[in-house]
Amino acid sequence: xxxxxxxxxxxxxxxxxxxxxxxxxxxxxxxxxxxxxxxxxxxxxxxxxxxxxxxxxxxxxxxxxxxxxxxxxxxxxxxxxxxxxxxxxxxxxxxxxxxxxxxxxxxxxxxxxxxxxxxxxxxxxxxxxxxxxxxxxxxxxxxxxxxxxxxxxxxxxxxxxxxxxxxxxxxxxxxxxxxxxxxxxxxxxxxxxxxxxxxx
Numbered sequence: 001x002x003x004x005x006x007x008x009x010x011x012x013x014x015x016x017x018x019x020x021x022x023x024x025x026x027x028x029x030x031x032x033x034x035x036x037x038x039x040x041x042x043x044x045x046x047x048x049x050x051x052x053x054x055x056x057x058x059x060x061x062x063x064x065x066x067x068x069x070x071x072x073x074x075x076x077x078x079x080x081x082x083x084x085x086x087x088x089x090x091x092x093x094x095x096x097x098x099x100x101x102x103x104x105x106x107x108x109x110x111x112x113x114x115x116x117x118x119x120x121x122x123x124x125x126x127x128x129x130x131x132x133x134x135x136x137x138x139x140x141x142x143x144x145x146x147x148x149x150x151x152x153x154x155x156x157x158x159x160x161x162x163x164x165x166x167x168x169x170x171x172x173x174x175x176x177x178x179x180x181x182x183x184x185x186x187x188x189x190x191x192x193x194x195x196x197x198x199x200x
Contacts, residue, residue, distance in 0.1 A: 010034055094122075098195040100179060108136050108188035113179040121200040124169040124177070127153060130160045132190025137183040140195065142171045144178075155191065 003019035004027060006012060012034060013027040054060045066072065071079075100113045108131065127140055127150050135156035140147045148167035171177060179193050 010038060094199045096197050096199065098177065098197060100193045102189060102191045105189055108134070108181060108184050108191050110136075110182050110184050113181065113193065115177040115195075118171055118173055118175050118177065121172045121175075122170070123198045123200070124150070124165045124171070124195055125198060126165065126196045127163045128160055128192070128194040128196070129153060129155045129163070130158055130192055131155050131188045132158050134184065134186030134188030136181050136185070136188050136191075138193060139180045139182075140165070141178045141180060142168070143175050155188070155193075158190075160192075 003016040005014045005016065007014065012031045015024045015027055062070075098115045102108050124140065124142070124147055127138075129138065135154065138150075138153050138155060140150035140153075145168055147165050147169045149165045149169075150163055153163045177195070179195075
C-alpha cells in the first residue's frame with residue numbers, strides 16, 4: 001500500500017510511515033531528481049560573471065601575471081642599483097654671514113650700511129663686532145624697524161664681541177637690512193660688523 005503527502009513548494013514526496021510499502025525508494029529517488037534540477041536552475045540564474053565583478057568594482061583588476069610587462073618595484077630597484085649613492089647626501093647649508101668691514105685705514109663714520117634686497121627670508125641671530133681703534137654705536141634694522149637686542153651696540157674694542165638678537169629679527173625675501181652707525185669718535189678703523197643669519 002502506498003500513501004504519501006507532498007511538500008507545499010516543490011512537491012517533494014513525504015511517505016506516510018507504515019503506509020508507503022515497497023515504493024518509498026522510488027519516492028526518494030524522485031525527490032533527489034527534483035532537488036538536483038531545482039538547485040541547478042538556481043545556480044545558473046545567480047551565476048556571477050567577470051562583467052558583474054568589474055561592474056561592481058568600477059574598474060577592471062589588472063592580471064597579477066603582469067601580461068603588459070609594466071615596471072614593478074623590483075624592476076625599478078634593479079634598474080637604479082648602478083646609480084645608488086655611495087655616501088650620504090650632504091645636508092643643505094642655510095647659515096650665512098652679512099659683513100661690513102673697514103680696513104686699510106678706511107674710517108668708520110656716522111652713516112648707514114645697506115644689505116639690499118635679501119634673496120631669501122630668514123632670521124638675524126647675532127652681531128659680531130670689533131674696531132681696531134676709536135668707537136661707534138650701531139643699530140641693526142630690518143626695513144627701518146630696529147632688531148631687538150641689536151638696537152644700541154657699542155663698538156669700542158679690538159676684541160671681538162657678540163650681541164644676540166632677541167625679537168623683531170625675521171625678514172622676508174626682498175627686505176633690506178641696515179646697520180645705522182652713530183656716535184663715531186676717535187676715527188675708528190679696522191672695524192668689522194658681521195651678522196649671522198639663518199635662511200628660512
